[in-house]
Amino acid sequence: MRRIDSKLPLVGTTIFTTMSALATEYNAINLGQGFPDFPMDKSLTSLVNAAMENDFNQYAPMPGLPALREAIAEKVLLCYGTLINPGTEVTITPGGTYAIYTALTTILNKGDEVIVLEPAYDSYVPNILVNGAKPVLVPLDPSNFSINWDAVRNAVSPATRAIIINSPHNPTGAILREEDIIQLTHLVEEHDLFIISDEVYEHLIFDGRPHLSMLKYPRLLQRSFVCFSFGKVYHCTGWKMGYCIAPEAMMKEFRKVHQFNCFSCHTPSQVALASYLKNPSAYLELGSFLQKKRDHFTDLMSTTRFNLLPSYGSYFICASYGRISDESAAEFAIRLTKETGVATIPVSAFYQDGFDGKLLRFCFAKKESTLETAVAKLQKI
Ligand code: PMP
Numbered sequence: 001m002r003r004i005d006s007k008l009p010l011v012g013t014t015i016f017t018t019m020s021a022l023a024t025e026y027n028a029i030n031l032g033q034g035f036p037d038f039p040m041d042k043s044l045t046s047l048v049n050a051a052m053e054n055d056f057n058q059y060a061p062m063p064g065l066p067a068l069r070e071a072i073a074e075k076v077l078l079c080y081g082t083l084i085n086p087g088t089e090v091t092i093t094p095g096g097t098y099a100i101y102t103a104l105t106t107i108l109n110k111g112d113e114v115i116v117l118e119p120a121y122d123s124y125v126p127n128i129l130v131n132g133a134k135p136v137l138v139p140l141d142p143s144n145f146s147i148n149w150d151a152v153r154n155a156v157s158p159a160t161r162a163i164i165i166n167s168p169h170n171p172t173g174a175i176l177r178e179e180d181i182i183q184l185t186h187l188v189e190e191h192d193l194f195i196i197s198d199e200v201y202e203h204l205i206f207d208g209r210p211h212l213s214m215l216k217y218p219r220l221l222q223r224s225f226v227c228f229s230f231g232k233v234y235h236c237t238g239w240k241m242g243y244c245i246a247p248e249a250m251m252k253e254f255r256k257v258h259q260f261n262c263f264s265c266h267t268p269s270q271v272a273l274a275s276y277l278k279n280p281s282a283y284l285e286l287g288s289f290l291q292k293k294r295d296h297f298t299d300l301m302s303t304t305r306f307n308l309l310p311s312y313g314s315y316f317i318c319a320s321y322g323r324i325s326d327e328s329a330a331e332f333a334i335r336l337t338k339e340t341g342v343a344t345i346p347v348s349a350f351y352q353d354g355f356d357g358k359l360l361r362f363c364f365a366k367k368e369s370t371l372e373t374a375v376a377k378l379q380k381i
Contacts, residue, residue, distance in 0.1 A: 007130050014122060015330060015349040022334065023343035029374040032333075032343040034170065034315045036365045040235040041282065047272035060267040062259050064092025064243065067274035072243060075277055079202075080215040088248040091255055092265050095240035096200040096229035100164075101127045102261065103196050103225035103244060106254045107161055108133040114196075115155055115163040117147060119350030121170050121198065135352070136160070142357050144310075145174035149183040156187070162194035163187070167212065168201040168313025171350050171361040175205060175312045176212040185219055194250075195220060200229035200242070203283045205313040206291040215245065222247055225254065230273060232315075233283050241269050290315070290365060297364040300375035306360075315365040318347055320358055324381055328356050336360075340381055342374045 016033065023030040030037075063069065069086035076084050084090065093099040100123060104114070110132035116124050118139050128135045136155045141148050152163070165184065167176040176184075188195060197214040205211045214224040226245045231237035246254060276282065294311055301308050305324050311317035325332050329346030337343045347359040364371060 008126050011126055015333075015346060016122065019333065019337065019343050019345055022337045026338050026341060028337045028341045028343045029370060029377070030343045031362045031364070031366065031370075031374055032345045034363045034365065035237045036235045036315075037370055038235065038367050041276075044234055044236070044272060044276050047276055048268045051268035051271035054271075056267050056271045058267065060092070060264045060270050062264050063255055064090065064265065065267070065270040065274060068092060068270045068277070069243075071274045071277035072245075075280070075283070076215055076245070078280060079211075080213050082215050082218075082221065084215070084245055085248065089245055089251050091244050091251060091258060092270060093227075093242050093244055093258065094262055094265050095231065096198065096227050096242040097123050098240075098262070099225070099227035099242050099244040100124070100196055100198055102254055102257050103227065103246070104128060104133075104162075105131055105257050106225070106250070107194050111159060112161040113157060113159040114161060115152060115193075117152075117164070117166075118352065118355070119145075119171055119347055120164070121166060122350065124164050125352060133161070134159070137352055139351075139355070140172070140174070145169065145172040146177075147180055147183070149180075149187070152183075152187060156191050156193075160191060160193060162196055164196045164198065165214075166198040168205055170201070170314050171316050171345065171347055172309070172318055173311025173314045173316050175209060178212065181212055181217060181220070185217070188220065188223055193223065195224040197224050197226045199226055200232045201314040202228065203233055203286040204290050204315060205287050206294060207312065209312060211313070223250075225250065230269075233286065234273075234276070239266075239269055241265060241273065287313075293364045293366070293368075293371070296368060297362070297371050297375070300371060301378070304375065304378045305381065306378065309359070315363050316361050317364055318359045318361050321360060322358055326358075329358055329360060330354075330356075332358075333360055336381075340377050342377050 019032045069090040073086040104127045108131040112133040116135045125135045214220045229242040306319040309318045329348045333346040344360040348356040
């Protein structure tokens with residue numbers, strides 16, 4: 001039997017798998033993984049059913065259904081005031097993670113370096129490694145999860161090809177500020193870098209703050225692959241539908257990789273999304289919908305010994321548990337699942353070296369009753 005020389009020798013069972021398995025085994029309330037436990041809009045599922053019944057069941061064009069790409073271009077104009085070409089600058093992908101992977105595969109060659117800000121969504125580093133490139137890890141400021149631009153500048157080398165930006169940020173709920181945009185612009189122009197911008201939580205932003213998308217800034221957009229997920233916008237994470245926007249020359253190369261990987265995405269969902277996107281209120285009201293959940297969870301948690309950090313966007317809020325335990329975040333999260341019946345994710349899992357700021361990540365994209373039952377359990381410790 002031939003042996004596989006692993007491209008990802010250090011990847012094992014992740015804490016996400018462990019925590020989900022534990023949550024099931026101990027029948028715990030799962031505030032760990034990031035998915036809603038409330039139903040999606042039935043009118044969108046009806047549109048998919050209708051598309052199937054109406055025989056939209058064969059391959060869609062490789063870059064995606066034209067009507068969907070046009071609807072995305074209209075949305076981009078409405079939200080960010082930017083004209084993009086739906087023919088050449090948008091590609092529909094099976095989810096946001098795939099869009100990020102494809103963008104990295106498009107630009108990376110062996111020995112290239114990519115700056116990754118930690119804590120980081122867990123797909124970035126393996127996506128870089130599998131391409132024979134090197135992730136260069138730069139920690140966010142642990143006090144407020146802002147970007148330490150001096151540290152970022154120090155991490156740049158002649159081999160640096162790109163930086164990955166994620167706002168709103170998983171796991172911390174931090175968001176980009178205008179001063180970050182200024183610093184980012186200087187950095188990428190000085191060193192001629194690409195940007196992979198993970199904006200899957202673009203509409204999950206709170207307290208009236210704007211989402212500073214790369215799509216708003218022509219100097220950034222001209223070097224960006226901007227990645228999105230319908231799963232996060234329409235409460236259907238299991239659909240694994242998303243898209244990538246990039247300038248034509250970059251998108252041309254992206255499509256070469258995409259064409260020989262998945263080729264095209266689920267046609268009935270694309271038909272449905274093309275007409276559902278015509279109703280902007282479904283995505284424009286998302287921020288206030290999730291903000292109510294964040295606020296409700298924050299109120300409930302004030303009756304516990306956890307100390308919540310601010311969350312400005314995303315599905316997530318982090319909490320320190322220093323008043324309860326001095327265990328590591330992983331140990332504490334495991335014990336909390338087994339003994340208290342609430343599953344979370346230790347933030348240390350989002351650092352390659354397991355840096356432990358003694359924080360847990362909670363997902364508040366849940367029904368009020370789920371949040372209330374979970375917090376009733378957390379009050380006991
Ligand atoms: N980026 C981040 C930061 C995420 O949290 C997620 C979802 N967990 C994704 C990308 C992936 O989105 P999708 O499910 O569409 O692949």
